[in-house]
Amino acid sequence: MRTWWLLSLGALVVVVLIIVGALLKRPSYPEGDVVLVGKRVRASGGQSADLVERGRQLYIAMCMTCHGRQANGLPVTPEGLRTQVGEPILARDFTGQTHTAGKVVFKYTWQGWGGEFASDEDLKHVIREGLRGTPMPGFEGLSEEDLDALVAYIKSLHPGWKTFQSPSPPSVRVPSDLDATHRIEEGRALFQQKCVTCHGDPESGRPPIAQPLQWYYPGTDSVLMVTARDFLHEPLRLPDPVDVFRTIRKGIGGTTMNPQTWAELTDDQIWSLVSYIRYLQRQGQEKKQLAQNQE
Amino acid sequence: MSAASSAHAHELSFWRKYIFSTDHKVIGKQYLLTGLFMALIGGAFALIFRWNLANPGTLTDKQYLMFVTYHGSIMFFWVAMPILLGGFGNLLIPLMIGARDMAFPVLNMLSYWTFFLSVVLLVASLLVPGGGFSGGWTLYPPLSAIPDLYMGAEPGTILLLLALALEFASMLMGGINYVATVFTMRVKGLTFFRLPYFVWMQILAAFLFMLSVTPLIAAVFLLLMDILLGTHFFRVTAEQAGSPVLFQHLFWFFGHPEVYVILFPALGILAEIFTSQARRPLFGYRTLVWAGIIAGILSFLVWAHHQFVAGINPYSAIGFSILTVIISVPFSLMLIYFGITLAGGSIRFSAPMIWALGAYAMFIIGGLTGLPLGALTSDIYFHDTYYVVAHFHYTVFTIVILSSIAGIYYWFPKFFGRKLPERFGKWHAILTLIFYNGFAFPAFFLGMAGHPRRYADILAYNYLEEFQWVHQLMTISTILLFAVQIVFAFVFIRSIFAGEQVTDPNPWRATTLEWLAPSPPPHLNWGDTQPVVEHGPYEYAVNGELAKQGIDFLPQGKLYRLQKLPEEVAHHLGGKGEQSESEVEKATS
Amino acid sequence: MQQEGSGVMVSSTSAAGASSYPPIAGTLPEEQYEWRGAPVARLAFWLFLAGEIIILLTLIGASIFFRLTYPGWNEASSYTNVVISTINTLVLLTGSLTAVLAHHYAFASRWALARLYLVLTMLCGFTFLGIKVFEYSREIMHGFLPNTNAFWMFYYGITGIHGLHVLAGSLIILGVLFYIRKKPSKYAVENAALYWHFVDVVWLYIFPMFYLT
């Protein structure tokens, strides 16, 4: 009659065993009250956990929505990605799936035009600073460990990383008279000479032109078009003068911005171009502010 | 089934009798058993994700959310609705109004099998590639509108939506059937204000469900169009803007009445148990009925209190908040009246009564803790935290588990002709209440601490780290709670087949009509007799002559032998009155 | 279960009424068997229609909500085909007329005529669907897809669900035709006609919403 007593007894034993099991495994986090951007790593999972795996978790939490589930630059969001001026763009493809030759093209590298891979420092620099005018924010509070993990994960996505040797960065000196008027004048003249073809003439109102990139829209045959930077209305991706200098000197891989065209320019002339571009940026900013104040 | 009910002159095949039966009692039992089985599955899902909360990292994030989602969906749509509406409604409504079956027996059977199909689809949605839907039982788009992109579970989502639609269709059929039955098939003398409170609550629930679920059916249709045809009713693309908030409006227009759809039958069960176990007439019967009607009407006007911080107009939020507070009036009235029914009674602490009292006490907590959520400023902080989880477990667990099991203990002798062990029932109730509070009450503190819901791993946050032990406590309570229910499941099944046979068709000395029928009632319920109602439903504490013999109640009606058998009864009984009489005797002896 | 003092399951009553519980009070004359109100099927059908009406009201309400916020609605709605839809309206209205006639003859117990008009109503339904398919194909050929813009998604959504209702109405009539062959039931005819009128009334809202404005 009292079988249910036996049943309860049996169930009780099982349950006690389960609870003992539950209590044996007590997760906790080692860090005290340090508040950091990024992932807190479980002690049981281990600080020693695979760096790539940790990077993958961070990638899912912070990068996947724009760079894609397969990291091929196909955004998760159906709204797509747009620049500040409303032009559709794609996030960087880390796997080489969309590139015509299966390459991974990073714009910001020290190898110069056509360089497929970025150095660790370049990647961290972009993650930390963000790319202005695009949805890429600067994750500036990210700890160095998390940056390492992210870079490790990104580098696990394309076999080319294994053989890639990061070159040491050349030393660059920012001239002290960067924003001086004479430099701006010199830069304007050089700009008219070398850059107007693609970038248009911002001061006379000629718009920049769109040119094909070397990669495709994922899943289609249509080549991605990209418009050259409009220096008056659009922010520079990396506005730091050193970055601007570097971009001009080394060109932008995967695009038609071939540094061979202006190989004869000296470093000093390029700094003048940087000055002029910075001048254009300020002009655009003032115009916009004026327009807003009038509203 | 007992030997008595098998003595049919007109034998049905096994399939027609137990599987594709049109008998309301068989369908009710089918609903009840399916619902209880799904409750075990839903509870097991709860265990799995609670385990993950105590030991983060056991499940993947996707699995965790999937189990959370399915736990919610199953408990609401595949446990509460079939047990309280399908099960108790089918089993009790015809008996309580003295009818022989539902108004549409075939529709009734169809309703169950549609429901069964929805269960199959639900299970299928878990097993398809990509796994089940993991966007919460509220199905909020855009997360659910582009499942393939956001969660990688497109077939699962579509199947879950279809399963929901089928479930709604099934319950709609049931609801129409209940209303039609109660409106047209009451026996002689049973006026509307002599209906047992349970029947009132059932038809109110049926009306609420019918009027509220249809907008959600429309919303599910639009959501399916979003998924399959790429429209943008609820999702936002670069060129075209849909409105995610519109879905929330449609969902909660259903969602709030839905809570009352399952709450009302539970209150009905409590009313039946309280009156018979406290030997007291239901205090303020008419007022209670009107309170139910008013609460039902008001429930259509408060839906946006789920969306105070979800982008609705702040002015309209004020209106919804005030209405929400006003809707607490009929419910507090119900609870107060139930309390008065208890006070002054002669309370028997039988197993169903302990369950019902526990449910009543938990309702008090659940109702009161709803106030900080309905009050709009405190809801800013509590919205989507564990406080909400605690609040709705105090209401919904009370409805779905405590009240249902109270009802099962109460009517089990009537349904199955056998008894559930009484002492086990008391221990079951007490242990369940302890462990239930052990998992639900700490959630209030988590909510106070600002712990958002549906977090797979709270250790991601500094300010939540110290509450990990609370999750472990809750997990242990949940394990114990589930273990107790497992034992109950064994006892329940054992009692169906090998429990002690009941000798008395009215073991609780209750008044309502179902206790006049034999236990279990035969096919077509009343044989060659028929009840005629002479009183209101709760004539307890009667000081008549019989009171001296210990009989302090007047049954709601009396049984009369029929002058001429109705056609289907005559057909079923083989057309001979003598045989049927012996059958009734057999069944009751 | 029957513990002393706590259980209520006392067996005194069964002891008192040794023969059977509950005692039979007497014999009930046939005219007092049951208390019946409205015809059951009609009541249930109205309840069902109430639910249907709310579904379509929700959809129409949502479309009004979108229409207020979407500026391109009127322009998009000018591409719908008024001629075809007017023909369709006439077809549906004819169906309503024949449904009324079927209802009339069913209640007059002239079953042959009732059956004829039911068949005509059903044919109207299938004609409507055929025209609708033609109209859809034209629109799709012109590049108007459900995901084109807010107007077209509502157009396809609401007319699609209405089309399903027309199909359901036609199939209900088909079912009723088979049903009344065995057992002539005027309420079956009435409910089928009722459903048809419901479908018709819904169309009368859809027609100005998507075609005329």
Next chain:
Amino acid sequence: MRPDLAEGSEVGWLVDTAIDIVTIGIIVVGVLSFIIFIYALIRYRRTRQPFALREAPVWLRRIVYLDIAVLLFDLTLLSFNLYAWHEIMIDADDQYLLRKAQEEGAGFVRVQVVGRQFFWAFIYPGADQTFGTTDDYTTGNIMIVPENSYVVVDLTAKDVLHSFFIPEFRVKYDAIPGQRTRVWFKTTEPGTYEIACAELCGDKHYDMRAVLRVVSQEEWEAWVARRSNGVPGIVSGTLHAFGGGEHRQKSFSSSLSHSGSVSVQELSAN
């Protein structure tokens, strides 16, 4: 139980008071009803009261008036909520907050917040205080605002629903795609807080964690200046960060004001 209220947060004070009033109210009522309930169960148990009363005693019937008391009680509890809601959600438009900030001599900062799976992007207008210009700056998962300021947050989402929740400031509002919503709060002292997502947004919902840093006025100005582009006289170089070494600081606070940056002069001296 609640996390400590951020120092001097106005919204936080309103919300906290609303919660306290309602919570104390329901605890009092709950305890009272439980006492009555348990008393009734003991008083009217079968062994003490073998026969039930047919009619409720008169004094018991009076309890019905309790329901009116319930309504009044509810409305009393609600009244402060309504006031606070008015203060937080309805009254506080930008002009009102700006005027208040000017009266108190406090700062006024606007930040656009974009929720994405699964991070928060914070868009700052830059030095010119205007959105949409070339010096806008976006941070990911870290929100930096000055002390003693009114902060107005414009919320939106780009994919699914998110909910912007700062527990310490008692601030929460949904970020909805295609719609702009806003919240505001006031900061007083520097500190570090956590921002959570409170609306299910996908697998890594729990990991959608951002950090709110309230910094001193000087630190804020230095940060804005460093992040602003094209402003004459401010040039930052991040070159030396590539060298590693001393940049690998664990604590973020020390690297905030000039995170890995050296002035032009330093750089030129190399």
